[in-house]
Amino acid sequence: xxxxxxxxxxxxxxxxxxxxxxxxxxxxxxxxxxxxxxxxxxxxxxxxxxxxxxxxxxxxxxxxxxxxxxxxxxxxxxxxxxxxxxxxxxxxxxxxxxxxxxxxxxxxxxxxxxxxxxxxxxxxxxxxxxxxxxxxxxxxxxxxxxxxxxxxxxxxxxxxxxxxxxxxxxxxxxxxxxxxxxxxxxxxxxxxxxxxxxxxxxxxxxxxxxxxxxxxxxxxxxxxxxxxxxxxxxxxxxxxxxxxxxxxxxxxxxxxxxxxxxxxxxxxxxxxxxxxxxxxxxxxxxxxxxxxxxxx
Amino acid sequence: xxxxxxxxxxxxxxxxxxxxxxxxxxxxxxxxxxxxxxxxxxxxxxxxxxxxxxxxxxxxxxxxxxxxxxxxxxxxxxxxxxxxxxxxxxxxxxxxxxxxxxxxxxxxxxxxxxxxxxxxxxxxxxxxxxxxxxxxxxxxxxxxxxxxxxxxxxxxxxxxxxxxxxxxxxxxxxxxxxxxxxxxxxxxxxxxxxxxxxxxxxxxxxxxxxxxxxxxxxxxxxxxxxxxxxxxxxxxxxxxxxxxxxxxxxxxxxxxxxxxxxxxxxxxxxxxxxxxxxxxxxxxxxxxxxxxxxxxxxxxxxxxxxxxxxxxxxxxxxxxxxxx
Numbered sequence: 001x002x003x004x005x006x007x008x009x010x011x012x013x014x015x016x017x018x019x020x021x022x023x024x025x026x027x028x029x030x031x032x033x034x035x036x037x038x039x040x041x042x043x044x045x046x047x048x049x050x051x052x053x054x055x056x057x058x059x060x061x062x063x064x065x066x067x068x069x070x071x072x073x074x075x076x077x078x079x080x081x082x083x084x085x086x087x088x089x090x091x092x093x094x095x096x097x098x099x100x101x102x103x104x105x106x107x108x109x110x111x112x113x114x115x116x117x118x119x120x121x122x123x124x125x126x127x128x129x130x131x132x133x134x135x136x137x138x139x140x141x142x143x144x145x146x147x148x149x150x151x152x153x154x155x156x157x158x159x160x161x162x163x164x165x166x167x168x169x170x171x172x173x174x175x176x177x178x179x180x181x182x183x184x185x186x187x188x189x190x191x192x193x194x195x196x197x198x199x200x201x202x203x204x205x206x207x208x209x210x211x212x213x214x215x216x217x218x219x220x221x222x223x224x225x226x227x228x229x230x231x232x233x234x235x236x237x238x239x240x241x242x243x244x245x246x247x248x249x250x251x252x253x254x255x256x257x258x259x260x261x262x263x264x265x266x267x268x269x270x271x272x273x274x275x276x277x278x279x280x281x282x283x284x285x286x287x288x289x290x291x292x293x294x295x296x
Numbered sequence: 297x298x299x300x301x302x303x304x305x306x307x308x309x310x311x312x313x314x315x316x317x318x319x320x321x322x323x324x325x326x327x328x329x330x331x332x333x334x335x336x337x338x339x340x341x342x343x344x345x346x347x348x349x350x351x352x353x354x355x356x357x358x359x360x361x362x363x364x365x366x367x368x369x370x371x372x373x374x375x376x377x378x379x380x381x382x383x384x385x386x387x388x389x390x391x392x393x394x395x396x397x398x399x400x401x402x403x404x405x406x407x408x409x410x411x412x413x414x415x416x417x418x419x420x421x422x423x424x425x426x427x428x429x430x431x432x433x434x435x436x437x438x439x440x441x442x443x444x445x446x447x448x449x450x451x452x453x454x455x456x457x458x459x460x461x462x463x464x465x466x467x468x469x470x471x472x473x474x475x476x477x478x479x480x481x482x483x484x485x486x487x488x489x490x491x492x493x494x495x496x497x498x499x500x501x502x503x504x505x506x507x508x509x510x511x512x513x514x515x516x517x518x519x520x521x522x523x524x525x526x527x528x529x530x531x532x533x534x535x536x537x538x539x540x541x542x543x544x545x546x547x548x549x550x551x552x553x554x555x556x557x558x559x560x561x562x563x564x565x566x567x568x569x570x571x572x573x574x575x576x577x578x579x580x581x582x583x584x585x586x587x588x589x590x591x592x593x594x595x596x597x598x599x600x601x602x603x604x605x606x607x608x609x610x611x612x613x614x615x616x617x618x619x620x
Contacts, residue, residue, distance in 0.1 A: 186402075191462075191465065195415070195416040195469070198386070205404075205407075
């Protein structure tokens with residue numbers, strides 16, 4: 001009897017994982033994301049051609065046309081205006097999109113959690129300073145802000161991280177602050193203070209672990225937003241610069257051939273859609289799984 | 297005399313400023329605790345009773361400087377902790393602990409029982425490693441839990457068991473003083489007496505002093521050596537536990553005593569019913585704070601605030617009916 005009790009003693013994470021597994025759309029999203037990550041890591045191995053290798057006689061070929069540069073001899077998804085293999089370019093584009101999504105969210109989360117925790121825990125001037133800054137950032141039209149930053153810093157993938165992080169941390173800070181404000185009043189936090197623990201220990205060990213759920217959800221939900229922003233900036237010519245393939249700059253290049261070769265723009269569009277959709281499904285699932293109020 | 301006291305509280309005041317308007321001008325104060333003095337001897341339990349919002353909890357929190365008091369002197373082991381800086385305060389915290397009311401929100405759900413109990417021992421360098429584990433085991437056994445419970449999480453325990461874990465956490469660092477903030481109010485009646493008995497046993501064994509907060513006199517009666525009664529931020533009466541039941545002097549205490557249910561249907565007792573509500577601590581009545589609801593209210597009560605005077609040995613009361 002004691003033994004069964006022990007196996008049930010799984011932590012809250014185990015509990016959340018069990019609930020997530022029951023959520024089919026979320027699991028589907030997770031599987032697709034894992035596949036995308038594998039594709040991104042293995043890009044050089046699985047792509048049929050070098051994504052920047054041109055073959056000018058074979059420009060704008062439809063899907064299935066014979067190819068000289070592809071290992072398998074066929075443009076599976078067609079070729080672009082320089083005769084490059086679209087499939088290979090979409091595959092390499094995964095690297096850009098996923099790294100922008102994940103790295104920018106990592107930066108946003110670190111800054112946002114730190115700011116939110118300090119504002120919520122200390123209150124007063126600290127809170128005032130952090131939250132008014134966040135309010136100002138919220139007031140900017142996001143895209144205009146990105147465009148401004150990219151103009152100022154010059155187009156490159158690193159500057160995309162900076163642009164996204166500059167404005168993105170405010171949302172996380174607001175979320176974390178509200179959680180900290182609530183958790184700070186819990187009796188176990190007061191107990192920790194009564195035991196004479198340092199503020200750092202109270203924040204890191206007693207407050208933040210208890211708001212991991214909302215933070216994880218916000219990260220997961222923030223990734224598709226970042227991917228879309230990168231695509232938008234690249235589409236506007238302010239993000240990843242050609243010939244490096246990114247889904248955004250591919251759609252930009254394809255827009256001139258919309259009537260003659262519609263497939264060209266569809267593939268990167270579908271890639272963006274699948275990625276964003278998968279992250280959203282996973283995010284929804286995580287929110288349900290990590291919400292203690294939904295515990296059955 | 298003072299070496300006998302583990303803590304002496306003198307003239308403790310906590311006023312919360314009330315701000316209004318665009319410029320956050322201070323328009324007044326909520327007088328949550330207003331000039332409260334008492335002391336607790338070594339190994340003694342002082343009960344503190346009063347209705348919700350009368351400042352019992354604020355008094356206790358201020359006494360431990362978990363809330364910064366507005367004014368007052370707090371002598372803990374003869375040293376004025378009001379003069380302590382953050383670091384000194386941190387060092388003395390293990391010697392004065394708290395047991396909380398709600399066993400559900402008082403334990404961090406992400407930590408195991410061992411971590412909850414052992415954290416203070418490790419943080420203050422009292423014990424670590426194997427020694428810490430032994431100490432946790434010993435403490436768990438002392439409060440009637442099993443050593444193997446230390447690997448579990450709080451959500452695997454019942455309310456009563458959780459309260460035992462909370463008690464263990466408070467006692468882990470061998471404190472001199474423990475504030476019990478309504479430790480049984482959230483528990484079933486059958487569990488209440490178990491926890492009260494446990495607290496008494498632990499006091500006999502460890503010689504710890506308690507400040508025991510409750511909103512009804514019946515619980516306090518069980519465990520306290522002396523009892524203080526609070527009304528609207530003031531201490532109105534304080535004396536030996538037996539004395540307060542046999543001979544309550546303050547009209548408010550009399551009303552509280554008459555509200556204790558008697559488990560005998562044949563006993564007919566006259567209940568003193570208090571009329572009206574507790575006045576707001578933002579705008580308390582002039583003079584004695586109780587006169588608006590007091591059946592003996594006199595002219596002098598409206599004008600002058602009665603001081604706490606000793607009208608029998610060890611029996612202090614703040615009322616104009618006595619001592620003139």
